[in-house]
Amino acid sequence: MLKMQDVSKVYRTDLIETYALREFSLEVSAGEFVAITGPSGSGKTTFLNVAGLLENFETGSYRIDGTDVRGLSDDQRSRLRNERIGFIFQSFNLIPDLNIYDNVDVPLRYRRLSTRERHERIGSALDLVGLSSRMKHMPSQLSGGQQQRVAIARAIAGDPAFLLADEPTGNLDSLMARQVMELLEQINELGTTILLVTHDPELARRAQRNVHLVDGQISDFRTYEPRAAPDAGLAHA
């Protein structure tokens, strides 16, 4: 479970203070699929960075599965991030000079798993996204949709409890976007909690809950009916 209580995040310059998050409170239960929407500059990405332990916050409290992250050392935060959280980015952020296998391997390396276990996890993750036949390909040899699926495989290879996705379909055409979304829904149904930042109201509607941000504060909550089960088998770009 992810629980933020009155979290504030301020960016300061010599002249001004800008609140990216202002007394922000949110509780996300295990297995939820939550969409975070809002206009540009509303604090969506900052929320995701704070939630993913990539940025600190000034005030408030934040617990992941009961662990108060305030006061954790960088090593502890990094371990928590590595073991409990997966990231998916708008621009994929694959490492260009590593092949697909090695890209998915990155988070597992920091977990110091055995070679055999890493190999099994990479195989399973790439199987799930339908790219196990492209292990030796370089990112530049794949389409945008395929690259994003590799990024998803990398995010889930470590079997995280939370998947934080920042505009994961923002750089994709509508067909590929739909495929990526279906993949995320499938992962969610396997039990992974997903927080999806998006501009797209259609995508947001596919989540179970929509949190709308304005000026670093939640302005609206909407809860949707459970979506229909995704099509069996995923279309591959």
Place this chain on the structure above:
Amino acid sequence: MQASLLGYYSHLALRSFRRNPGLTALMVLAIAFGVAVCIMTLTVYHAMSGNPIWWKNDRLYTVTMDSWDPNSGFTRGNAETHLPPPLMTYRDATTVLHAGLAERTVVMFESSGVISGTGGPPLRTDTRFTTGDFFPMFDVPFLYGSGWSRSADDPPQPVVVLSRSMNERLFAGANSVGRTLRWNDHEFRVVGVLDYWFPRPLFYDVTEGSFAPPEDLFIPFAWGRALDLRSAGNVDCWKAEPLDTSEQFFNSECVWLQTWVELPDRASRERMQAFLDNYWAEQRRGGRFGRPRDNRLTNVGQWLRDQQVVDNDNRVLVGLAFAFLLVCLINTVGLLLAKFLSAAAITGVRRALGASRRQVFMQHLTEVALIAGTGSALGLGLGALGLAAVHHMYAAAHLGRPGGYQELMHFDRTGVLWAIALAILATLAAGLYPAWRVGRLPPAVYLKSQ
């Protein structure tokens, strides 16, 4: 750090090198040139400053007495040395020799003569006229035979010791003990052939240049007077006195003889010092030694310093070499910083995927270590090439004779280890900041901007 992670970091470092081959090559070359220059200067410095007979530093002494001009001290160049002359008069040196106070005593000078009578063409060669204690005193290695006994010193026996290279030229390297040769038309019998022996610096006679090779022939000292020879080395005179005849020269105040004594303990040193001081007082009463008393027994280490075998230029050169290495390393810091920051987005991804600052730091430090190691290895090769070039240059200057510069082909092992260790440590130290800096970058900023 786990071995598997170290292997992973090395793997990433190699990939990083491939990503920026030009920048990587620039860093490796910067370190390599810095290390090469340090290795070259350290080797030359060590060759010029090392005590080649350090194990006898507490028992081997050169004898000097200030018999110089009462009105002005001995000078080197235009500067007064504030030391006694490095050589002795015949009278003073032979007095020390005949005193018999030392375990071993060597009095000697260098001359030049023509060898004949061995079947080959006449050959001009440098020859050292020395007492027989020279060989055991300086631990000279023999290939065949040995030196001569004290009984062969006076009256002088017609015996000669050859260097190994001269034996190869005259007798094709065969055991020539018992064979004869003619030196300036006087016949001498070979009693010994030296093995390879290149003390550097040539501590026992620094007047001919620290890197001059040892002489090719060694003949008993007393033949100098018997054959009416003059030194081919330094002869320093201060007194206006006639020097036309051999008798006048040998009795003159000119200094031209090296004098060495082996004194095994403090008591023998005190006895020798007292003897010199008494002799000085006696001679002073007779009208000599017009300067303040300055009779010295100087060990080899001090001797090399006194005679400025290692001059300030060499020390400055070593300093400059290390300054050059420092400049190379500072450049490397800049290049490392540029390289690491250019990959900040990738580092941001790694941080997001669970790499801690410490792991990012270690990953980049591994890359620095590989650059340092490669640069040092290349520097070692460049240093060897540079020393070979120096050796070639000086070998040509010495007309192919073996000499001290021969030794420059061989690294000063300690110096090289120091230079490499220094380069690796300095590069690692230089890489600490860039590696630390890249670990402190806010990953969120670079994740959005990639």
